[in-house]
Amino acid sequence: xxxxxxxxxxxxxxxxxxxKDKVQQSCLALQNKANLNVNLLLLCxxxxxxxxxxxVKQIQTLLTAISDHxxxxxxxxxxxxxxxxxxxxxxxxxxxxxxxxxxQQQRQIVDSLNQLSLETSKGSNLQVYFGSIxxxxxxxxxxxxxxxxxxxxxxxxxxxQ
Numbered sequence: 001x002x003x004x005x006x007x008x009x010x011x012x013x014x015x016x017x018x019x020k021d022k023v024q025q026s027c028l029a030l031q032n033k034a035n036l037n038v039n040l041l042l043l044c045x046x047x048x049x050x051x052x053x054x055x056v057k058q059i060q061t062l063l064t065a066i067s068d069h070x071x072x073x074x075x076x077x078x079x080x081x082x083x084x085x086x087x088x089x090x091x092x093x094x095x096x097x098x099x100x101x102x103x104q105q106q107r108q109i110v111d112s113l114n115q116l117s118l119e120t121s122k123g124s125n126l127q128v129y130f131g132s133i134x135x136x137x138x139x140x141x142x143x144x145x146x147x148x149x150x151x152x153x154x155x156x157x158x159x160x161q
Contacts, residue, residue, distance in 0.1 A: 003118070007110045011103060013049075014042045017057070023154055026147040034144045037063065037070060039105050043113070044125030045155045053121035056132040065112040066105055073101045128153050 002033050018024055031034040040062060047054060054062075063070075080094035135141035 001091065005110050005113050007107045010043065010110055011045055013046045013107065014039070017042060017045060017075050022150050023068055026150045029147045036118060037066070037100060039109055040129065041126070041151065043109055043131050045151065046102055047125050048155055051120045051122070053123040054120050054125050054128055056128055058116050059129055059132050061116065062112050069105050069108055072104065073098065076101060124152060124155070126155060132133060
């Protein structure tokens with residue numbers, strides 16, 4: 001499949017789906033509890049809607065492509081969270097900056113995606129992502145699986161194209 005994916009389309013989709021009930025909560029829980037990448041979670045849903053199924057290797061390729069930028073976002077996020085209680089104005093500024101960093105990361109993801117040979121196929125990219133992760137304990141696996149299930153049910157509802 002030789003389609004060029006659009007960063008703007010992915011960003012717009014992400015904004016729309018992230019505003020849906022339980023999407024933000026589930027994504028943030030997966031980010032905070034299992035260190036999963038929210039942009040990659042959103043990409044999984046977006047590509048499912050396009051009828052494209054990633055492989056585990058392709059997900060790992062995307063994660064590798066964004067790993068340095070992801071570390072930068074994590075440091076920025078930790079700083080932002082640290083300011084929440086004592087400097088609300090700084091917190092708001094750091095939140096806006098973090099959103100821009102997330103948008104830059106989406107550009108990196110789409111640039112990398114456009115380098116991959118993708119196949120149209122039915123399936124769940126969320127399940128591929130979930131299956132590609134090593135879980136250090138069964139307790140974490142079960143807790144995280146619940147949030148994946150919530151995202152999967154939202155994904156299957158298909159109310160956003």
